[in-house]
Amino acid sequence: MRKPFLWAIALLLSFGLTGCLFSAFLAGDSRLQLENGSRMAIAELEAVGPGDTVLLVGDTLWPGERSRTRDVGLDGIFRLRLLAGDTACFRAGCAQAIDLGEQELGGSVRFRFAVDRDGPWLEKR
Amino acid sequence: MRKAFLSALAIALSASFAGVPLSRAALHRSGERLPFDLARGVEEATSLGQDGWLKFSHFAVVSPESFPMRSPLGLHHGWPYQQAFLFGAMRAFGDLSLEETVGKTHARTSPQGWRAGFFWSFERRGWDEEDFLLIPPEGRQGAGFSGHLFGALVDRPRWGISFGLGALSLERTDWPENDGREDPSRWTGWGHAGWGAAQGWILADEEVRGWSVSLDLEQRSLEGARRPGPMRYAPRLRAEMEGLDDSLRFEWEQPLWDSRAYARTLWSADDGFRWGELDFWFDPSRLFGVGATWLRRDGEDLFGGMVRLGLVEFGYSYAPQVEQLGGMEKSVYAKIGFGITRLNVDWYGAPGAGGFASGLVDKKAEAKKHGGTR
Numbered sequence: 410m411r412k413p414f415l416w417a418i419a420l421l422l423s424f425g426l427t428g429c430l431f432s433a434f435l436a437g438d439s440r441l442q443l444e445n446g447s448r449m450a451i452a453e454l455e456a457v458g459p460g461d462t463v464l465l466v467g468d469t470l471w472p473g474e475r476s477r478t479r480d481v482g483l484d485g486i487f488r489l490r491l492l493a494g495d496t497a498c499f500r501a502g503c504a505q506a507i508d509l510g511e512q513e514l515g516g517s518v519r520f521r522f523a524v525d526r527d528g529p530w531l532e533k534r
Numbered sequence: 535m536r537k538a539f540l541s542a543l544a545i546a547l548s549a550s551f552a553g554v555p556l557s558r559a560a561l562h563r564s565g566e567r568l569p570f571d572l573a574r575g576v577e578e579a580t581s582l583g584q585d586g587w588l589k590f591s592h593f594a595v596v597s598p599e600s601f602p603m604r605s606p607l608g609l610h611h612g613w614p615y616q617q618a619f620l621f622g623a624m625r626a627f628g629d630l631s632l633e634e635t636v637g638k639t640h641a642r643t644s645p646q647g648w649r650a651g652f653f654w655s656f657e658r659r660g661w662d663e664e665d666f667l668l669i670p671p672e673g674r675q676g677a678g679f680s681g682h683l684f685g686a687l688v689d690r691p692r693w694g695i696s697f698g699l700g701a702l703s704l705e706r707t708d709w710p711e712n713d714g715r716e717d718p719s720r721w722t723g724w725g726h727a728g729w730g731a732a733q734g735w736i737l738a739d740e741e742v743r744g745w746s747v748s749l750d751l752e753q754r755s756l757e758g759a760r761r762p763g764p765m766r767y768a769p770r771l772r773a774e775m776e777g778l779d780d781s782l783r784f785e786w787e788q789p790l791w792d793s794r795a796y797a798r799t800l801w802s803a804d805d806g807f808r809w810g811e812l813d814f815w816f817d818p819s820r821l822f823g824v825g826a827t828w829l830r831r832d833g834e835d836l837f838g839g840m841v842r843l844g845l846v847e848f849g850y851s852y853a854p855q856v857e858q859l860g861g862m863e864k865s866v867y868a869k870i871g872f873g874i875t876r877l878n879v880d881w882y883g884a885p886g887a888g889g890f891a892s893g894l895v896d897k898k899a900e901a902k903k904h905g906g907t908r
Contacts, residue, residue, distance in 0.1 A: 485612075
């Protein structure tokens with residue numbers, strides 16, 4: 410066997426088997442973890458589009474808790490929303506949906522939900 | 535001063551990389567257009583009576599942020615793809631002797647008798663969450679189509695006649711939701727006939743999906759035009775019907791100067807002017823060139839262009855590309871392509887992911903062959 414032939418096969422395999430070129434170092438999987446940095450209880454982090462809704466993290470998080478890491482399979486910019494209420498209110502069922510604005514997902518992200526005097530917001534970690 | 539220039543350049547670059555988001559509807563339309571682009575590509579490859587041809591091209595995005603896709607959920611990061619290859623060969627049978635015809639304006643070698651051959655043309659286009667070279671990833675949000683067109687050809691170059699019969703398969707590679715439309719995956723028959731400058735193809739299954747008739751009057755140096763004659767400035771005309779919108783379309787390619795400058799325009803019977811293009815090629819083989827296009831759709835004007843540097847072509851809102859892969863606009867892309875064709879005895883470069891096939895005769899070899907009269 411000639412050397413150029415082997416090189417060509419090695420090149421083809423290395424390109425073909427990875428299945429992704431740029432993605433190997435730019436983005437990979439799309440994993441998400443949510444941390445509750447507020448004094449409220451939060452639940453049901455969702456991506457909400459103009460015509461579709463996907464539940465990203467279904468865990469209910471008490472203050473200070475972190476969710477399990479989820480492979481959400483979304484890479485892009487999405488409008489996020491979650492349910493929040495103070496701990497007593499949450500049990501009573503008066504939690505309200507909070508719009509978190511457009512956030513960028515992709516790769517491994519940890520979001521920390523916090524509330525300050527400007528209102529609720531997501532901190533990307 | 536330099537800082538200002540650099541920041542202006544940075545702003546211009548970031549503006550030219552941030553494209554308009556693609557939509558699934560636009561991708562679906564470009565998938566439905568794929569069969570006609572395949573048939574057109576085969577006609578361009580075979581129209582000059584070559585012996586063999588080999589082409590491939592790969593669409594590459596310059597910046598990963600260029601072409602996001604808008605879905606009902608939001609804006610997805612990802613990569614459009616368009617990959618194609620075409621190969622085939624013709625072989626003479628029966629009378630194998632070659633005939634040299636040397637006229638005042640023409641010199642070419644062609645076989646006396648009949649030839650038979652085959653071709654296989656493949657293209658896949660679409661969008662996926664990851665980019666790839668050979669094996670498509672199974673992205674959950676991907677959308678794509680792949681098409682194969684293969685067939686047999688019989689021709690007799692001396693008489694200028696050719697016939698072809700083949701089949702086309704169109705397949706949706708993913709995207710099971712399909713936005714409520716009918717599944718476009720299907721098998722279609724392909725037929726071709728040519729006589730002299732006139733050529734035609736038809737795509738049909740239970741019904742006629744599309745057809746095209748073209749009249750190629752231009753005399754190119756590839757075909758062995760020895761001296762500039764008036765027929766070098768004859769146009770190439772095409773009338774075609776794509777079953778998509780049942781609109782008759784007319785294409786006109788007009789040589790402007792010495793096999794180098796061309797004007798192309800496409801008109802639709804329903805919508806009027808679709809797009810126009812001005813091309814300048816630094817050599818008739820179309821390895822290096824620049825082009826500017828003007829696309830009009832829904833009352834909006836889209837200006838674009840391309841620069842071809844050998845095997846790589848850079849484009850920005852280039853009208854033929856916007857027509858092929860809907861949404862490839864307002865951002866820079868690159869197309870890597872290679873093409874070679876054999877006409878009787880000589881090999882030529884035959885790039886031309888866009889544009890009609892063309893090539894350049896090796897003038898020295900040609901002069902030697904015909905006794906140095908040039």
